[in-house]
Amino acid sequence: MEGIIHSIRGMHDIVPEQTSHWQLVETSLKNILTCYGYQEIRFPIIEKTELFSRSIGEGTDIIEKEMYTFVDRNGDNLTLRPEGTASCIRAAIQNGLLGQTQRLWYIGSMFRHERPQKARYRQFHQLGVEAYGFSGPDIDAEMILMTSRLWKELRLKSLSLQINSLGSIQSRLAYRENLVSYFESNKNALDEDSRRRLYRNPLRILDSKNPDIRILNEAAPKLVDHLDEESKLDFKVLCEILDHAGIIYNINPYLVRGLDYYGKTVFEWVTDHIGSQNTICAGGRYNDLAEQLGGKAVTAMGFAIGLDRLMSLLDLINLLPRISKIDVYLVSVGDLARRYSLYIAENLRNQIPGLRLITHCGSGSFKSQFKKADRSGARWTLILGNDEVVQRVIGVKAMDIGEQETIPWDALTTYLICKLSGKTK
RNA sequence: GUGAGUGUAGCUCAGUAGGUAGAGUACCGGAUUGUGAUUCCGGUUGUCAUGGGUUCAAGCCCCAUCACUCACCCCA
Structure with missing residues (x-):
């Protein structure tokens, strides 16, 4: 095999046998988005590094060690997008789309320099959906109902919905203090990872996989008890809408999401079929991001589907149809x-x-x-x-x-x- | 970034105790000068991941490198 140039680690070809399936699934997804009035937006695959560091959060792994960052010939510091939300809102600000409400979607490759593993690649594919100018919780519910319809369309039954509310930034700060002091008083029980997170991102200790930490979490202060009134009400209404629509969900107080910009509603669709990377679709509300990126304050809600994970799940449970290629x-x-x-x-x-x-x-x-x-x-x-x-x-x-x-x-x-x-x- | 496992034909994999590589499938041809999927016969396919070492002799043992896989971390 000497002399043959291979693709870069964690970046894979999608061969014709697979592309027919990808096309089929993408078409279903796009059709439903269109039926809900969402429109496609396209933006560059490379942005200024600052866009991501200012939005995703300086303390996150994505910013600290997972970005494909380089200096181009002009000396500009650029990065291959690790996700779409920041670029999308940048594009919306730049093109003056935020004067009115927007329902948008995009599809494409994202890049993160992580160790590859099942359903986690360095170049991976996301379908992202964002809505601007809606304060919720009706649009939050709409997105969850829409994702539920996507799964129905794909005949996918093995996903379960987790939801939570992170509250406003102010209420979360108060909660964070409580949480830190709780963990500080139990510092000896914390594992190495949790100690590292204690001051940087203490909420993330809540979704630890370590059984000992999980036990410790049970007695930890609850986010629900610290929610501000508005978040509380919004979350209640969201649950009611989901109830009326017959959507089964699990309120997961430990669901905190990794990116800094989330607040209030967060949700995840998870599966136990494809191994350890089990989140197929996830999102939440990020009302402060637009302002943070220099635009005017705009309420925003969005989610992304990991297409590689979705495809591997569909493949695994035999939901990919035999496609007749030719007449x-x-x-x-x-x-x-x-x-x-x-x-x-x-x-x-x-x-x-x-x-x-x-x-x-x-x-x-x-x-x-x-x-x-x-x-x-x-x-x-x-x-x-x-x-x-x-x-x-x-x-x-x-x-x-x-x-x-x-x-x-x-x-x-x-x-x-x-x-x-x-x-x- | 940490840990474990695996690299042999295009693909899936055998390979005994170290003795110079095999099956299925795919592909090509024939049985059928113009008819596939079934059957029968024949043929091709490899720097045994790479580089070193031990040995009379290495696919097999040792070391290093690379890649893949899975898990941790993190996230879609």
Whole structure:
């Protein structure tokens, strides 16, 4: 394998067998977003580093050690986007979109320099959704209902919904103090990770995986008891809307989310099927971010779906359908026939828009051409030899039942349209 | 960044106690001078991840490097 250049660690190719599935899923997702009135926005894959450090939070792992950051030829400090929220709101500010309410979505690659593992890659794909100018909690509920519909559309039942409210920044600060003093008085019980988080991001101790810490958390002060009145009410209304819609959820007081800009509503859809990276979709409210990035204050709510994780979940529980790739494969043998095959194919394409037709190209015996026709998944094989050309006819073989008919050229289009629409002739 | 496991044909994997590499599948050809998926016959495919070391001899043992996988951390 010497001399072969490989892709960078943690960055993977998506090959044709997979792209057909990705396209299918992406189309479903986009259709539903469109039906809810969300519009696509596209923004650059690279931004000034400052955009991310100012939004995501200086103390987070993303900023501290996971960004692909470099200095470009102008000396500017740039970063491959580790997430979409900051870029999206930057684009909204810059393009004057925040004068009115916005429902937006985007899709694309994100980059984080983490150790790769199952469903976690250095280049990964997210579908992000953001809404600006809605104070909630109705838009919060709308997003959760919409994600629930996405799963229904994909026939995905193995996701469970976790929700929580982080409260306003002020109420969270008060809570944080309480929490720190609680953990300080139990400092000996803390593990190494938790001690590190104690002053930097004490809320994150709450979602530790360590069983001992979990026990310690049970007696910790509860965020719910420190919520400000507005957050409390919003959260109550959110729960009521979800109840009315029949959405099953779990209020998880330990759900705190990692990025600094979240406040009030947060939610996650998790699965226990794909290993340790179990969050498929997550988001929350971030009402202070726009102002923090130099825009005017705008309420905002958003979430992102980890598409790599979604695809691997769908694959694992066998929800990816067998996709028929092609309708018709045209084989041709003989000099005369080969000259006519592309001509016949083009005529068919003209007359049957959307026809999925492969014309055999290159050499190949009759036998090998048929093998290719078979493997292409085509339901019909068209057979053109010199004899057929002379008689102005073509063979049509139904690959599933193995029956073959001879059809005159001028009747071929009608014949195929009949077959494709499932009608018997 | 930390830890563990795995690297042999395009793919999935065997490879006995160190003795110079095998199966299935895929691919190509034939049985059928013009008919696939089934059957039968034949053929091709490898710097055994890379570099060193031990040995008369290394796919196998030792060391290093790289990659992949899983978990921790973190997050979608």
